[in-house]
Amino acid sequence: MIEQTAIEAGKQAAKPKYAHFLGCVMPTKMPWAESAIMKVLPKLGVDVEYLTRSTCCPRAGVWISVDKRVWLTLASYNLLQAEEAGRDVMVSCNGCYVTLYEANKVLQEDPKALEEVNHYLASAGKHYDANVRVRHLLEVLYEDVGIDRIKKEARKLPIRVAIHPGCHMRIFQDGHLVRYFTELNEALVDEVVPYGLERMCCGLQANLADREFATYDRAKRKFDAIKAQNVDALVLVCSGCYDQFERAIAALKKKDGYNFDVPVIHLAELLAISYGLKPDDFGMRYMRTAPVDKLIEKLEIK
Amino acid sequence: MKELYPWRRPVKIPLPSSVKPQLIRHFSIGLLYPVTDELIEARKKANIDPIPPTAHRYHEAVDDIQKIVRAMDIDKKMGLDLDKMEYKFNDRANGH
Numbered sequence: 022m023i024e025q026t027a028i029e030a031g032k033q034a035a036k037p038k039y040a041h042f043l044g045c046v047m048p049t050k051m052p053w054a055e056s057a058i059m060k061v062l063p064k065l066g067v068d069v070e071y072l073t074r075s076t077c078c079p080r081a082g083v084w085i086s087v088d089k090r091v092w093l094t095l096a097s098y099n100l101l102q103a104e105e106a107g108r109d110v111m112v113s114c115n116g117c118y119v120t121l122y123e124a125n126k127v128l129q130e131d132p133k134a135l136e137e138v139n140h141y142l143a144s145a146g147k148h149y150d151a152n153v154r155v156r157h158l159l160e161v162l163y164e165d166v167g168i169d170r171i172k173k174e175a176r177k178l179p180i181r182v183a184i185h186p187g188c189h190m191r192i193f194q195d196g197h198l199v200r201y202f203t204e205l206n207e208a209l210v211d212e213v214v215p216y217g218l219e220r221m222c223c224g225l226q227a228n229l230a231d232r233e234f235a236t237y238d239r240a241k242r243k244f245d246a247i248k249a250q251n252v253d254a255l256v257l258v259c260s261g262c263y264d265q266f267e268r269a270i271a272a273l274k275k276k277d278g279y280n281f282d283v284p285v286i287h288l289a290e291l292l293a294i295s296y297g298l299k300p301d302d303f304g305m306r307y308m309r310t311a312p313v314d315k316l317i318e319k320l321e322i323k
Numbered sequence: 324m325k326e327l328y329p330w331r332r333p334v335k336i337p338l339p340s341s342v343k344p345q346l347i348r349h350f351s352i353g354l355l356y357p358v359t360d361e362l363i364e365a366r367k368k369a370n371i372d373p374i375p376p377t378a379h380r381y382h383e384a385v386d387d388i389q390k391i392v393r394a395m396d397i398d399k400k401m402g403l404d405l406d407k408m409e410y411k412f413n414d415r416a417n418g419h
Contacts, residue, residue: 079349304369
């Protein structure tokens with residue numbers, strides 16, 4: 022009995038607790054994604070709260086080349102909010118994930134870097150011990166909740182989708198994040214339709230140097246290939262990629278009258294619907310790049 | 324290296340104009356995008372708090388970020404006046 026209690030206590034203690042890092046784009050352009058994540062994860066037994074007081078991750082792609090100290094210190098400012106709350110960090114945006122994961126790794130492996138970061142954090146009365154884990158939403162779903170459980174429990178949605186993993190999802194050599202993303206989509210919908218350009222960048226980083234190239238040679242090439250497949254939605258998890266797609270869709274419509282009418286949605290929306298939430302529970306109809314009415318009609322068929 | 328190339332000097336490359344306004348937003352509101360009326364409505368319809376629980380709501384986080392940036396002297400290196408939120412050396416890039 023004592024042993025059993027100890028095991029139960031151990032399990033309880035081992036259950037991860039997460040602080041959801043929102044980043045810049047999700048709370049301001051994808052409220053439906055933020056809401057779907059925060060409402061569906063507790064249904065799956067995930068202990069999640071907001072990572073409050075967060076600021077821009079910041080963009081490692083910019084700051085590493087300008088001044089590495091800024092990247093590490095501003096990333097630490099976000100990480101320490103979770104550390105103070107006794108939680109690990111959970112991120113959905115691939116870009117924010119890479120920024121925070123890599124910064125945390127550097128600080129856990131290099132005491133001098135951590136010391137330097139704490140020197141600067143002290144100017145704001147803050148301190149970071151690098152005692153948190155940074156995990157992707159996909160890892161939380163696939164590993165913590167379990168892909169087998171999701172495959173078993175989820176209501177298969179009667180739609181065909183294209184998927185956009187995003188470059189930074191390929192951070193690990195074993196490609197496990199891309200595999201998780203693909204398998205989770207396959208578990209949730211009738212068909213994941215290949216379109217040949219899944220690996221192509223959305224164009225976000227190129228946008229900083231050449232907006233025309235980013236819009237026409239990256240985003241639009243993907244849009245053309247996806248439209249040709251006549252899918253119901255384009256699914257992603259990366260807020261950075263969504264930001265680029267949203268910008269490109271608006272620019273193409275204004276400049277060329279080009280209409281990308283495939284709704285760009287977040288994986289968590291599919292998960293939420295599959296686990297019984299209604300589209301209006303998480304504001305699925307509002308602030309979209311394309312109307313989602315037809316998609317919702319299909320999703321609500323039982 | 325200095326012995327081989329005695330005339331070589333570090334080059335100061337200006338920040339790309341596409342990055343400058345982003346940094347002003349980062350250091351003035353903490354994040355890249357502001358909260359708009361349209362967003363407040365959409366967040367209400369999504370059944371989440373109208374103001375995100377980020378630096379948008381906790382303004383002290385912006386003060387902290389500015390203190391840290393000043394401590395690193397990165398504002399001076401970028402030529403960014405944090406009080407006025409203006410770049411000192413290129414007026415055309417200010418806020419555009």
